[in-house]
Amino acid sequence: xxxxxxxxxxxxxxxxxxxxxxxxxxxxxxxIELASDVPTESLDGIETFSHxxxxxxxxxxxxxxxxxxxPRGNTEYPKVGIFVxxxxxxxxxxxxxxxxxxxxxxxxxxVANLDAIDGTPIVDIKPVLKEFLPNDSIKQPDWSxxxxxxxxxx
Amino acid sequence: xxxxxxxxxxxxxxxxxxxxxxxxxxxxxxxIELASDVPTESLDGIETFSHxxxxxxxxxxxxxxxxxxxPRGNTEYPKVGIFVxxxxxxxxxxxxxxxxxxxxxxxxxxVANLDAIDGTPIVDIKPVLKEFLPNDSIKQPDWSxxxxxxxxxx
Numbered sequence: 001x002x003x004x005x006x007x008x009x010x011x012x013x014x015x016x017x018x019x020x021x022x023x024x025x026x027x028x029x030x031x032i033e034l035a036s037d038v039p040t041e042s043l044d045g046i047e048t049f050s051h052x053x054x055x056x057x058x059x060x061x062x063x064x065x066x067x068x069x070x071p072r073g074n075t076e077y078p079k080v081g082i083f084v085x086x087x088x089x090x091x092x093x094x095x096x097x098x099x100x101x102x103x104x105x106x107x108x109x110x111v112a113n114l115d116a117i118d119g120t121p122i123v124d125i126k127p128v129l130k131e132f133l134p135n136d137s138i139k140q141p142d143w144s145x146x147x148x149x150x151x152x153x154x
Numbered sequence: 155x156x157x158x159x160x161x162x163x164x165x166x167x168x169x170x171x172x173x174x175x176x177x178x179x180x181x182x183x184x185x186i187e188l189a190s191d192v193p194t195e196s197l198d199g200i201e202t203f204s205h206x207x208x209x210x211x212x213x214x215x216x217x218x219x220x221x222x223x224x225p226r227g228n229t230e231y232p233k234v235g236i237f238v239x240x241x242x243x244x245x246x247x248x249x250x251x252x253x254x255x256x257x258x259x260x261x262x263x264x265v266a267n268l269d270a271i272d273g274t275p276i277v278d279i280k281p282v283l284k285e286f287l288p289n290d291s292i293k294q295p296d297w298s299x300x301x302x303x304x305x306x307x308x
Contacts, residue, residue, distance in 0.1 A: 045234035050293035139204035
């Protein structure tokens, strides 16, 4: 059943954050530049959207957690499964973030709120449509709100 | 620069929709069952979240659009880049949807609003946190709202 799937980078991140760190991502503005074999037309019209979903590869992560653990190793948080966390050391090492598109110039997008370090390979870019956002209220446990307190702060 | 990345299915979709179709996805309730080599503990505590991001492989798609085209081939819509659409025939063939979690029983999640057909390989599951949703208003072009009119309808 478990067939391998091969994917390739379609773009790369350029920004000032060279090493993985947990918090304060809002201060980072990133450029996303298309890989050399991807046509410029693949971004045509992207400036008609305000937000994008960016799927990227946690390329510096060399560990994989498969089962359950305390988020950030914090024993004050409950032990939960890897698919109940957004931790980078996960099966397939794929990250997903909603970013704000600030500028589109040719093969480069300038975005805010991308929590990926310099050099990160991007594997997909999708426009955010209202119709793909949750249409009812979000329930999440207290530990997750606590963990996020410093995440976006400058 | 363009290094291949290997990923594997971590779960599979079971539902009543056997072939790719464009619309009326809200009528489909899906089960997501973990792949045999993924531990049950990977889902521990998932029921404390109401919504999940599901990343999946468009495994029936054999074409790839790299440049720009009319969404759904409809010439009344403008020609836009592949990364300005959510079309399945895209580089890397990865889909992303926010689903509502209805039930968690052992190795199986029952979810609503998953627009993936029966047998689809899932490559990641992430909890939806409010802090990862856009915190300002979404701008999107009229064609995208028109295209979505029947998408979720029963």
